[in-house]
Amino acid sequence: MLSKRTSQAGRLIGLMLIVISAFTVFAQDDAVTLDVIGLTVPPDEIGTPLDISRQEFITDFHEANPTITINAIEAPPEFDTQIIIDLAAGTAPDVWYQGSGNLPNLVAAEGILDVSVCLDLVPELTLDRFDPNFLSIHQQGDALWGLPDGGTPMVMYYNPETFANAGIDEPSMDWTWDDFLTTMQELTLDSAGRNRLDPEFDEENIVQYGFRVRNFLFEWIYFVWQNGGDVISPDGTTVDGYLNSPETIEAITFLRDLVLEYGVAPSPSALDQLNQQFGFLTAFLQGDVAMFARGHWEMVGLRNNEIYTEDRVNIVANPRNVEAATVIYESGWVLNAALADDPVRLEAACTLIEGLTDVQFQSSKVISGLEISANVEAAAAAVEVSEYPEISERFVMALADGRADYATRFAGWAVLVEEPINLMMENILAGGDIQEEVDITVEEINRELERANR
């Protein structure tokens, strides 16, 4: 009797479990939790306006889309390497914030999704919200590898006090290489206040340099473009005829001469000493170096510096020669390729990136000062509300002459091309023969490209 009752109770419990399980399965059918990297801040930035804006976005998004929960994950160190490993291991997040320099590697690894599909799934998502310069970085043929979030053109930061010290006018947005060279010579001062054009200039007691020249390609590739040259063919198959073209060599010579011929930029060792003694930004703010090339993100470092004051920082577009040009660095939102197998998660992820690139969220993160929003409306509004409107406006103006970083087009760019060119320029700035260094580098890179493109 007991066993019969036990058996009935067992059946009943079993039935209930089946019903509960079925209910749970159906109830979870529409509920999605997306793993997202790019919505957290480092521990020391918790509670900052940027952190608050991201937290608010997560909350608001969940309220607007109750079936989608965002699991915000902190970005691991060495992210660009880690994400490839995570993709191979099947542990990559669903959505992540990605510097566009790694896009070709992710595409080659078949790790990210062509988000054109989102344009059909989420009608609110339209491409006219994006600045075309930023959007084009993600477009390859008919494919759209993620959506742009924001970025920056490389511009020239200058310390207005150094111009006052030299008794010269601040540069204009349409200045030329000739203006640039003269300005650098006038800005470079010795301890007696004489500039480089003065025959009595004291080489041994330089207290103010005009400009910082470094070997890193990302800080000078646009000088090559401005001179009508380039470093690689449009299809990325060769550097011969580009890196060793007369225009490119002329631009490299111009940069080398700023250090070794005109002496308006510190030598690598002098720069190294400045860096180690004060930190470069402090050296800049205290007037040791009048100008340097960098992107929008440097505003954060400058504003956090102890001796920062508003009147010590301004920016100007890069000088033009044959043409005006600068390079753009950008980041955006990408989707894991594995989402293609899960329509529900895919739609949720598309909805999320629509929200992340919408004017509302884009406007709220302007306070970070890291970049110009890729959302045109948010970028325009940012200039209005910026704490440094003139600088913000100049950044947006400089964007017009921007070209995408080549790392966004060619897989393996950093190791195959950029690193050898950086070493080439390091040797040239240390006094190496330009033609010899260029020839060795062309041969080395072409060998690599031949192998990569076979």
Added chain:
Amino acid sequence: MASTTQLPTRTAKSRKSLWQKFWSSTNERMGYLFILPSLTHIILFLFIPLGFSLFLSFTDWRGTNIYNAPWVGLDNYEFMMGDRRFWNAMQNSAYYTLLSVPLGMAISLGVAVVMNQKLRGTYFFRTLFFMPVISSWVAVSVIWITILDPQAGILNYLLTSIGLPSVNWLGDPSTAMPSIVIIAIWKGLGFQMIIWLAGLQAVPEVLYEAASIDGANSWQKFRSITIPLLAPTSFFLFVTGVIGSFQVFSPVYVITGGGPRGATDVAVHRIYLRAFEGFDMGYASAQAWVLFSIIFVLTLVQFWVRRRRGEETLF
């Protein structure tokens, strides 16, 4: 007379399960059971990755899906023959090895000899010398970057205070590698000292006593007794030192990043860049196997030299 054959009866004792059979067998079989966890570990985390890496070296794997890796045969090895940067890095590794192994051994032997004396505080100093060994490379690097700072570093302060010019230790291509060697020797000193100490303490005291009776001074005893009897220890430290030096990576990665002007770009750093920044896993694997082959050959040469000199009979 009909003969009757009695079939052997199966007793409970003879009906052993496989498990019982195994345990009641020889110790040799049981031994395999004991090594099974380690063997599994070695197969899973050593032999399989090694085999996989060897396989990868014949492919052009750059993606996340191994099934898409194109088989390229010996192309990676052929390409490597003309890879100027890789051989430059290999040359830097050899330079690092040539500097760090003999210097490190000599300095640590000197320290070990002092630490082997029956002096007050010896144990404290042994601990002190060993501390860098257990410190992280990042922490050690930060300390040394500060010490070697051309402006505010204590080393340049000491140099200039005795009238010598200051040196841009990590920024000058000619001093960057020696600086890395100094740091690596300092960090590894404690380990080598412990090995030397073990060797020194194994030298029979009677030999020193006999030498003293014969009128030998300290240097003669050290040269004629200590050094020859430390041959096994020297050999061990030399072999492991060469292997470790060719694999140097952490100080280069953290302190110089391979610069200035490629002066500290060593082989493992180059392999790392290829694999994890260029995602060129196939070629990086080929480079790793060439590095392994070079280390292997060098180790064989060391064993051969030892055999030729008849030193193998010493230990």
